[in-house]
Amino acid sequence: MAQTFDFIIVGAGSAGCVLAERLTANGRYKVLLIEAGGSDQRFWIKIPVGYGFTFSDPKVNWRYSAAADPGLNGRAAYWPRGKVLGGSSSINAMAYVRGLPHDFDDWDTAGATGWGWENVRRSYEALETNDEWHQGRRRLRGTGPVRVTDLSERMHPFAKNFLAAGQDMGWPFLPDMNAAAEEGVNTLPGEGMGYVRSTVKDGRRWSSADAFLRPAMKRGNLTVISGALVEKVLTAGWRATGVAFRVKGQPQTAKAAREVILSAGAVNSPQLLQLSGIGPAALLQRHGIEVAHDLPQVGQGLQDHLAVSHFFWANTATLNDRLGSLAKQMKAGLHYVLTRKGPLSVPVNQCSGFVRTAGAALPDVQVYCNPASYSTQANGKPQIDKDNGFLLCVQPSRPVSRGQINIQSADPGQAPLIEPNSLSAEEDKATAIRASHLLQALAATPAMKRVTREQRVPDIAGMDDAALLENFRERAGSVFHASCTCRMGHTATDSVLDARLRVHGMAGLRVIDASSFPNVTSGNTNAPTMMLAARGAEMVLEDNENRPLAAE
Template identity: 85%
Template structure:
């Protein structure tokens, strides 16, 4: 017999953990949270530099692969996604980046009424507690559950070269890339470069599970089932009524008296809708799935960020000097175990910022600068170089190309087909070239030249525009910001959800995760995903406050 809950949440990731906390806080509602993965209490999850070791670990990672991408010369990209409590917030690079104001104004213009920048900004402020340097002392600004830490005092000294290079490029140095730049009337908010703020607390990763799920699990009205694969959403009479899920080889049923909420991420949420008979009718019929609701945009609209990186050999010490040898790694490991300090306590992504490529009216490129050089072994594990090196990277922030997610069978255990459709528009090709030119200029400024022993092949300074585009096609890769596959919008013809995250034409069903973005935000997507979930939870509670409980 199926158990009944007020709300069923599918996915204990960045968004699902937020929902579990906020929907159980009053004690009024009984909530079931279902997660396909297991515990996040793992050493390499908690160590900030350890995400390189979870990058391909099947115990915590779905390890998806995208289909051959014509825009990237037929390459098949690796797409890691979190399969663990905390979801991708447990395996990501911990960069906390809100995005830019015009990202969210564009959301509202796309039909996501109430999601403009001023509303979103207040949501971020409620979410965050910023552990930062202020007038030579540390302070905690804000009281939210998400710890956002300024680790600038622990960044490798080599990073000062990056900030100096940014100044030589005309970019302001930002004390906080999530805040406005106080550098004059001609500088837009958040434009410039600085040290990355990270979801790290006390030298350990601070995931959505840490911030939200652990407090919620102390409440008696939350049931968490892990190691469970949701097979489909159950529907009747145009309404979602529950879910079927498989755990330890047995199929279980659960009923939702109020709502089913999918928070399985930009790959798995559209997959689950399609498996449940909600999606493009022709696709569902091709795989023998009864069409419960023909909703053509489910799985479509996929967006992601692509970045191209170039490595350089350095003539002075970088992180490779500390971590490039076995002895150095052992020393760093001991330092971390004893004090939670040292190079293992800081994510590798140390400097970043938003800047304008040539002719752009608004910041349209994100720059990353890392004080280390490394590669990925065939096994997927990171291999840091023994010699000193560093990385410069550019990422077009607002692509216009859109791909799709589509099931390949009616079997929930079979991964869906991921079609990124990269560089499908002339605008994206032009932006890739402009971003690459920007990287060329950055690599040539005196502050970088002074510390460069050798530019590693391929040498970006030797490329013209045609070569820059071909270099981008051959070498750019996903930075794992999948979004928009169940996007908010005005109606079923252009979107999957309304502005309150409700599935068009299907009562009692919402999607609340990065798939709901109308368009991708300019930077890293973990912060906006948690913000979206927190605000969406308020909408869920508001819509249900006058409805009686099932037992009443």
């Protein structure tokens, strides 16, 4: 006999862990959290620089691949997604970036009423504890469960060259990229460059599982089942009633007295809706799935960020000097084990910021600068260069192009078809060219030229517009910010969810994760995903306050 819970959450990732903690906090509700992956208690997950080793590890990663993308000259991009407690927050680069105010005002305009900047800003503040430098001493600001750490004093000294280059470009230095968006450091909020703040605590990754799930697991009203693949949402008429899933090949079901909440991410949440008969009718019928609810926008609207990176040889020491050989890596490893300090305690992404390209009214590009050069081996493992080098990277922040994610069969074990549809909008092509010109200018600043020994092939310096666009098509790749495939909006004709994250036309069913974004935010998506889940949990609790409890 299937056990009954008040709420069933599918996916223990960035959003699902938040929901599990918030929905169990008052002790009133019985909650089931189901995760396809296993434990996050792994060395390469906990060590900040270790995400290079989880990048392609099938034990913690879905390892998806997108379809051949015409906009990227037919290349098929690799799409890592977390398959582990903590989800992608356990394998990401740990950058904590809220996004810019206009991102969320655009959400409100798109139909996500109540999700404008002033509302979400308060939610961010409640989530965060900032570990930062203040007047020469460290301080904790805020009392939230998410530790956001200023690691600037541990970053490689070479990173100061990036900030100097930013000054050459006329970009203000931002002590805190996130605070700038609310404090108005510049006339355009959030514009400028600074050190990246990271979800790191005491030298270790601080994932959503660390911040939210571990405290919740101490409560008797939370049940966590890992290593379980959810195959479909069970429905009766227009209501979600539970889920069917498998553990070690054995089929099981669980009932939800109140709601089923999908937090499986931008790839798996639309896949699961479609497998459950909720999605475009023609697609479902083509795969022999009975249509429970014809909802055409499920899987549509996919957005992601593309970035183009260029490497340079340096004439002075970079992080390669500390990690460029096995002996140096072993020395750094010993130092980390003994002190939780040193180069392994800091993510490689060290400087970033939002800036405007020529003629842009608002910041439209995110810049990344890393004090290291490296490559990815055939097995997916990182290979840091022995010689000193560095990376400059630009990412158009607000793409217009939209793709789609659709099932390829009725088999829950088969990966869905991911079609990013990159650069399909002319506006995105124009932004890619302007962003590439910005990269040319950044590389040519006096600060960068002073430390550059050689520009590596391809040399971007002399490229014209046509060559820059072709270079972007040939070399740009995903930075793994997939979103919007179950987006909030006005009605079922333009979206999947209403502004309270409820699936249009279905009772007792919500989607709360990055797939719920109406538009991709300007920067890294982990912070806005956790914020969205915290606000979503408030909505769930408000909407269920007067409903009866689950049967014991």
